[in-house]
Amino acid sequence: MIGQPALEPATAAPVLEARDLVKHFTARRRLLVPALAPLRAVQGVSFQVQRGQALGIVGESGCGKSTLAKLVMGLHEPSSGTVLLDGRDVSEIPRTEFARRVQFVFQDPYSSLNPRKTVRQALDAPLRHLAGLDAPARRARTAELLDLVGLRAEFADRYPHEFSGGQRQRVGIARALASTADVLLLDEPVSALDVSVQAQVLNLLRQLQQELSLTYVFIAHDLAVVENLCDEVSVMYLGRIVEQAPAEVLFGSPRHPYPHTLLSAIPTGDRSQRRLRVAAPAGVDGPAGSDGGCAFAPRCYRVEERCNTHVPPLSAEPAGHPVACHFADDTDPEEHAG
Amino acid sequence: MSDVRADAPDTTALLAVRGLRTDFVVEDEVYRAVDGVDLTIGPGESVGLVGESGSGKTVTAMSILQLIPDPPGRIVGGSIEIDGIDLVRAPERVLRQVRGGRIACVFQDPLTSLNPVLQIGDQLTEMMRAHQDLDRRAARRRARELLDAVHIPQAERRLAEYPHELSGGMRQRVMIAMALANDPELLIADEPTTALDVTVQAEILDLLRELRERTGMSLLFITHDFGVVAELCDRVVVMYAGKVVEQAPVEKVFADAAHPYTRRLVDCMPQLGEGRKDLEVIPGLPPALNRIPDGCAFAERCDVAEEACRRGTIALEGYGEDRLVRCIKPGARP
Numbered sequence: 001m002i003g004q005p006a007l008e009p010a011t012a013a014p015v016l017e018a019r020d021l022v023k024h025f026t027a028r029r030r031l032l033v034p035a036l037a038p039l040r041a042v043q044g045v046s047f048q049v050q051r052g053q054a055l056g057i058v059g060e061s062g063c064g065k066s067t068l069a070k071l072v073m074g075l076h077e078p079s080s081g082t083v084l085l086d087g088r089d090v091s092e093i094p095r096t097e098f099a100r101r102v103q104f105v106f107q108d109p110y111s112s113l114n115p116r117k118t119v120r121q122a123l124d125a126p127l128r129h130l131a132g133l134d135a136p137a138r139r140a141r142t143a144e145l146l147d148l149v150g151l152r153a154e155f156a157d158r159y160p161h162e163f164s165g166g167q168r169q170r171v172g173i174a175r176a177l178a179s180t181a182d183v184l185l186l187d188e189p190v191s192a193l194d195v196s197v198q199a200q201v202l203n204l205l206r207q208l209q210q211e212l213s214l215t216y217v218f219i220a221h222d223l224a225v226v227e228n229l230c231d232e233v234s235v236m237y238l239g240r241i242v243e244q245a246p247a248e249v250l251f252g253s254p255r256h257p258y259p260h261t262l263l264s265a266i267p268t269g270d271r272s273q274r275r276l277r278v279a280a281p282a283g284v285d286g287p288a289g290s291d292g293g294c295a296f297a298p299r300c301y302r303v304e305e306r307c308n309t310h311v312p313p314l315s316a317e318p319a320g321h322p323v324a325c326h327f328a329d330d331t332d333p334e335e336h337a338g
Numbered sequence: 339m340s341d342v343r344a345d346a347p348d349t350t351a352l353l354a355v356r357g358l359r360t361d362f363v364v365e366d367e368v369y370r371a372v373d374g375v376d377l378t379i380g381p382g383e384s385v386g387l388v389g390e391s392g393s394g395k396t397v398t399a400m401s402i403l404q405l406i407p408d409p410p411g412r413i414v415g416g417s418i419e420i421d422g423i424d425l426v427r428a429p430e431r432v433l434r435q436v437r438g439g440r441i442a443c444v445f446q447d448p449l450t451s452l453n454p455v456l457q458i459g460d461q462l463t464e465m466m467r468a469h470q471d472l473d474r475r476a477a478r479r480r481a482r483e484l485l486d487a488v489h490i491p492q493a494e495r496r497l498a499e500y501p502h503e504l505s506g507g508m509r510q511r512v513m514i515a516m517a518l519a520n521d522p523e524l525l526i527a528d529e530p531t532t533a534l535d536v537t538v539q540a541e542i543l544d545l546l547r548e549l550r551e552r553t554g555m556s557l558l559f560i561t562h563d564f565g566v567v568a569e570l571c572d573r574v575v576v577m578y579a580g581k582v583v584e585q586a587p588v589e590k591v592f593a594d595a596a597h598p599y600t601r602r603l604v605d606c607m608p609q610l611g612e613g614r615k616d617l618e619v620i621p622g623l624p625p626a627l628n629r630i631p632d633g634c635a636f637a638e639r640c641d642v643a644e645e646a647c648r649r650g651t652i653a654l655e656g657y658g659e660d661r662l663v664r665c666i667k668p669g670a671r672p
Contacts, residue, residue, distance in 0.1 A: 060535035060536070060537065060538075061506070061535055164623055165391075166623075194390040194391050194562060195390065195562060195603060195606055195607050196390060196602070196603060196606050196619065196620040197390075198606075199606035199607075199608070199617035199618065199619045199620075200619045202608070202617055203616050203617055203619060206614070206616065221535065221536065223536075223610060224607070224608040224609060224610045225608055227608065227610055227611075227612070227613065227614075228608040228612070228613075228614060228615070228617065229614065230614075231614075247613070247614070248613060251610060251611065252611075261537060262536055262537065263610065265536045265537045265539070265540035266536055266565065266610065267539075267540070267543065267563070267565035267566045267568065267569040268565055268568070268569075268610075
């Protein structure tokens, strides 16, 4: 299925796998207030990532991509479904062992780094408790890590506020690597950075992935950034994956109308290029109620009667990769557009 | 301090900024955020102001609106004229009439610009009645028309809602409706779509384009995204370390940037369809604004810089028939 690199044997086991993850949030019952329907943030998401691969998860705000990341990290308890690391259910893996393997890189390193700790102190905890290094080894490893992420050794004794945004993100990456992790979940790691700095951090992530055979789950809303870094891409819409494909397939010829719409909405500078019109009627911007049919139907340019009554399953037939659309056999969605 | 000839004759300009210098003083250090900016906007023209964080684009906009917090900020030189009124020297009474009247603005985060405890309708009518002689009922009617104009469905119902009840895109539409309330001649939009999803951004850009065609207002659009500028603007002004480094028609900036900074900024953006590949990067960081070097501020990071780039003052000069560039080797490639 997804994530199978063409050149490796099909038997290669995924490093990280999600199986049918579901997360419902229920509002606290309040006296005299009618109970709200549960918010179904993630509604049955599965993916696999092979070692050394980067899986991109894209979607707009509220689609559940950050909730999905937190489920994988164990920061939220899934309502149902499992996460597997090297084939083992992570709920049975001790926290420290899990933390040695899987780490998180956040969007804003300024709020995820302790302002009162120098870089050395921030790296010290994972180096001591997760990597199990003694003091001289920690000192050496700190220098190594800083060099790895392109920071000068003397930066070790500086505080977060002394760094620029790009440098802080490098510190965030160094801290994730300090734990010996080989799987990184990156949640919008470059979206707060200026374009020239964003390019530096993307290049760094690509280089580290190659040198250290890291496995990435890369969450972002910027499609060009995802294409630049990822082998495989999953597109989420209101809690469900609507299309999963190798990056070149997804960005070249998406089968589902939603990624197609997203791609056409990107301002390119070419004013002659026709943009797909997507309706965004009021009242479809919440994942609360989307039972009756395809969640994208109210905004879709291809919508037909059955879209409102039947949820299209995520199926690899007939597109050759998983697509959740009744019209996945259609090779040219644009001809039906607007 | 202006070292530039204006690119358009002043008689036709709606807004003319000349030699604007804005400083921030923090702990006795002077940070020159805007350093001699010249900028003209013609009636109906749409100008994109592009640059990275700290380049001075937002401070330029805030200076035009006379909204620089003092202290620590201060306009220390230059003039900002609209119809012969110099906003730098105008009394607060005049500024109040200009702001929200002839010049309106929309900012990145509508939630912090809207009053959370006032209904949308009350905020709109308050805005109108501060500038126009309207009774309550006429203002209310006009408020509904404005929400219709920015394509907010069920306008009547929305008037009675609070900002938190609206989605991000809807809030930005309300901000645009407020900006339009007094028929501005110039709309200053500072990163108005940066916090929005791409499909919502596309809708807001379409809305701005439509409103501009319908009302004939001028637009100063501040962003770091060249793609957005290309969709909406006629002319691009690129800033670096407080100075304008290039000014050109939008299509020329993409095809053939004259200033090395503009060229490299365009090159380091990932483009869809290019697949996995290393991106061009600009090494280093912009200079600290309290230690801007002599000569060209970009020289240290530039791939075509030579000794002469690090000396004296480099002027913004004409390049080709319709461009300005602050570089002694415009158009040079390594």
